[in-house]
Amino acid sequence: VWSKCLEIIHNDINEQSFKTWFEPIIPLNVSNQTLSIQVPSQFFYEWLEENYIHVLRKAIDYTLGKNGMLEYSIIVDKGDKKNPPIAYNIPNQKPTVPVPAQRKPEPTLYESPFQLKDLDSLELDSYLNEHYTFDNFVEGDCNRLGRSAGLAVAQRPGVTSFNPLMIYGSVGLGKTHLIQAIGNYIKNTQTNKFVLYVTSEKFCNQFINAIKNNTLQAFTNFYMQVDCLIIDDVQFLAGKEKTQESFFHIFNHLHQSGKQIIMSSDRAPRELAGMQDRLLSRFKWGLTADVQQPDFETRIAILQKKLQADGIYIEDKVIEYLAHSIDTNVREMEGVIVSLMAHASLNRKEIDMDLARTTLKNIVVDNEKEVTVDSILDAVTSHFDVNMSDLKSKSRKKETVFPRQIAMYLMKEFTNLPLKSIGYHFGGRDHSTVIHAVQTISIMLETDKEVEKTMQKLYKYFNRVRVKN
Numbered sequence: 001v002w003s004k005c006l007e008i009i010h011n012d013i014n015e016q017s018f019k020t021w022f023e024p025i026i027p028l029n030v031s032n033q034t035l036s037i038q039v040p041s042q043f044f045y046e047w048l049e050e051n052y053i054h055v056l057r058k059a060i061d062y063t064l065g066k067n068g069m070l071e072y073s074i075i076v077d078k079g080d081k082k083n084p085p086i087a088y089n090i091p092n093q094k095p096t097v098p099v100p101a102q103r104k105p106e107p108t109l110y111e112s113p114f115q116l117k118d119l120d121s122l123e124l125d126s127y128l129n130e131h132y133t134f135d136n137f138v139e140g141d142c143n144r145l146g147r148s149a150g151l152a153v154a155q156r157p158g159v160t161s162f163n164p165l166m167i168y169g170s171v172g173l174g175k176t177h178l179i180q181a182i183g184n185y186i187k188n189t190q191t192n193k194f195v196l197y198v199t200s201e202k203f204c205n206q207f208i209n210a211i212k213n214n215t216l217q218a219f220t221n222f223y224m225q226v227d228c229l230i231i232d233d234v235q236f237l238a239g240k241e242k243t244q245e246s247f248f249h250i251f252n253h254l255h256q257s258g259k260q261i262i263m264s265s266d267r268a269p270r271e272l273a274g275m276q277d278r279l280l281s282r283f284k285w286g287l288t289a290d291v292q293q294p295d296f297e298t299r300i301a302i303l304q305k306k307l308q309a310d311g312i313y314i315e316d317k318v319i320e321y322l323a324h325s326i327d328t329n330v331r332e333m334e335g336v337i338v339s340l341m342a343h344a345s346l347n348r349k350e351i352d353m354d355l356a357r358t359t360l361k362n363i364v365v366d367n368e369k370e371v372t373v374d375s376i377l378d379a380v381t382s383h384f385d386v387n388m389s390d391l392k393s394k395s396r397k398k399e400t401v402f403p404r405q406i407a408m409y410l411m412k413e414f415t416n417l418p419l420k421s422i423g424y425h426f427g428g429r430d431h432s433t434v435i436h437a438v439q440t441i442s443i444m445l446e447t448d449k450e451v452e453k454t455m456q457k458l459y460k461y462f463n464r465v466r467v468k469n
């Protein structure tokens with residue numbers, strides 16, 4: 001049945017779409033006039049629903065008749081035994097609204113807090129996100145030390161000399177992912193161990209509440225029964241003397257009992273101002289490893305892994321373009337992929353070079369504040385070292401003509417001003433002068449590398465990245 005369907009579908013859509021959206025589908029079975037297929041991800045399913053429902057309907061009509069139905073299931077991560085695949089039914093009349101994937105709600109901080117539990121009879125929540133694993137953490141020069149130390153700790157928690165293990169580095173570089181991966185590994189391999197993940201912020205709030213509610217002892221006892229304590233973003237403890245004191249005692253107790261402590265911070269321990277020295281010196285007992293910005297090859301590998309997980313196919317050259325354009329952090333890269341998928345889905349377009357360019361351009365612009373006429377005039381006068389009055393005059397001197405044309409070009413790019421209003425800022429020139437300026441600069445940008453470079457520098461004044469065409 002499925003191969004007949006594919007034949008029909010193949011006739012209706014282009015090769016690229018077929019390859020991207022139909023080849024990855026795995027047919028499961030047919031029963032009661034219902035065809036079951038398996039798709040690689042939630043996104044994939046939504047895309048099919050959104051864009052190809054008519055083609056699918058037609059194929060089902062032809063093979064199973066008007067009463068034929070299609071049922072999707074979504075491939076769930078390997079090793080994720082807890083969540084069975086979610087099945088979606090599409091009745092023949094109208095497509096159903098998909099059931100949103102279930103996510104465990106974050107409980108409001110332990111409501112009846114920190115009672116000592118009978119560990120044998122009760123499973124304590126670790127607050128780990130099981131999607132963070134070593135398997136989907138891409139290794140690169142940027143994180144090699146942290147990753148291998150993490151793996152060692154995961155395999156032998158509390159036993160290695162990496163206790164505490166401290167991972168530091170700036171935002172979006174995988175600290176949370178890595179320390180949670182360690183936690184998940186321990187939780188899955190040593191089920192008797194109580195692993196607990198907590199952000200320093202949450203720890204602080206719990207501490208404050210414990211004081212308020214007179215449950216400090218229970219709070220401390222609760223933390224002292226942990227076998228592996230993972231505490232994220234410890235920089236948040238800076239300046240919070242009392243919380244640090246409490247953490248210090250818990251830390252000592254756990255460390256002395258051979259329990260594992262794992263921490264992350266957005267800066268190196270020596271730069272953690274506002275942290276008690278005795279705590280800082282404890283941090284140095286174990287291993288401190290940094291994570292850095294991934295290089296080009298690692299960025300490609302991360303993008304590929306992410307796309308693969310979502311079951312999306314994108315041409316290599318587009319991936320390279322993305323890896324080339326976004327070099328800040330991994331979170332940003334993920335953000336771009338998500339918007340790419342959203343744009344693709346909204347515009348019913350494949351993810352190609354064109355879409356990548358426009359999406360990237362929009363994202364960069366969306367994040368920034370508005371570029372105003374005044375900021376353009378300021379940037380141009382200071383960059384070219386010309387007077388404001390010369391720039392705005394009708395002078396035809398070469399030293400002012402070029403900067404003036406650049407300023408007009410930038411206003412056309414960044415503001416919604418009509419050409420006439422742009423002209424108004426330059427001694428009341430008419431709109432044809434502005435058109436001429438914009439055209440001249442556009443041509444120069446394409447033919448003269450120096451002009452392109454100048455333009456890129458000017459964009460930086462506005463915190464924009466110039467995406468070349």
Ligand code: ADP
Binds near residue numbers: 169173176302
């Ligand atoms: P941090 O805690 O350092 O701010 P996160 O751990 O939250 O950063 O990482 C941000 C996002 O980037 C997460 O979705 C994470 O899964 C992803 N990520 C970061 N580094 C990697 C990597 N090396 N391989 C795969 N995904 C990564």
Ligand code: MG
Binds near residue numbers: 177
């Ligand atoms: Mg984090």
